[in-house]
Amino acid sequence: MDGNSAEAERWLSIAEKLLVARDLHGTRTFAIRARESAPILADQILAVTDTLLTAQSNPHDWYGILQLVPLTQSMEVVASQYRKLALLLNPGRNRLSFADQAFRFVSEAWNVLSNPSKKAIYDNELRFLQFGQVSQLDQQQQPIFSHSSYRKRRLCSCSRLLRRRKPNRCSCKLHRKKRRRKLLNSFSREEALEVLIEMGMVL
Template structure:
């Protein structure tokens, strides 16, 4: 037996096992290695098709709406029905359960079929595009200044950026707060605990000394040592919820 083919079959078998355990990234890596070792080996393109569809389905638009365009592997602004149809047919042939013996092929095939049902119908596509546009336009997140404890709401594309507090004017890392702190009964204030807020986070690659370093031109940045000291404190403080502009 050809050495390359034997190695490719071994790699593909590992990719299949990883797919069965839903390790999508690992499965993709081994399927690519198998394809590189033996381009004509049957099965690697089928595993890659499954993984690509499932990964796209795991990344909904702002955690609420499946991205049908990504599932069919076309750009979200695509208005070319022929291109969308071509992608649907290509993926359908690779994923059809009668031809694809690998785990999760039926689930991936259903996602592709559902995507085509929406994007091939002018009325459903127009409604879907409108919903997606609304999600993109209104998406936002809440964050807190770790110095003065004021809350702010910013557009979603600001998440993870270096922001400047509109109250104390100090720089801080815009980390998303999963849920707002409880309000103080009868007051426009909230309870917070220093140990729970994202205090003392530095700004990653903005520093010249590598990841995690403090930016040289930001006197307000808190070092890792200072962050540890602040994080060890426990206190309750009231602050008024504020909405960012």
């Protein structure tokens, strides 16, 4: 049992270092490995990574951010999932890197999905994007976000982030690789080797 706990602590330590470098996929991999022995901290880490990965792909995917099936109609389910994530990401309890950012995404999602009128507009936006259909009544209502801004946010913003001097926020493959290489210098040789093996970079 002590051996399992020690190994879980080592995995969590690696996960936290990867999270600082915003290597979300690597962080998630090691948090899952430690989940059985250290479920509380592992769940906090996974809440951060899963929220940010969803927002990274589409910052207006409110159902995905709350880890819900699109167009979920049960407010009890929506509220239950929000409370669960809010407890895991609350900055007063979760001191992990980017936990506050993930908490803001979850709060924004709840702000939309807990409001019946906002949710109705958003649901019809989703139906339009998915099926090209929207009711005549809801066509008259103002959308939460425009399709042009939606497409713009989904594009890789590497060049824009570099102009703002924020390369650490870019999620493109090149910058993830550079950040990972820089991060490995802070690991011990054994930790670095384990990360490389886990990421499939060492045969």
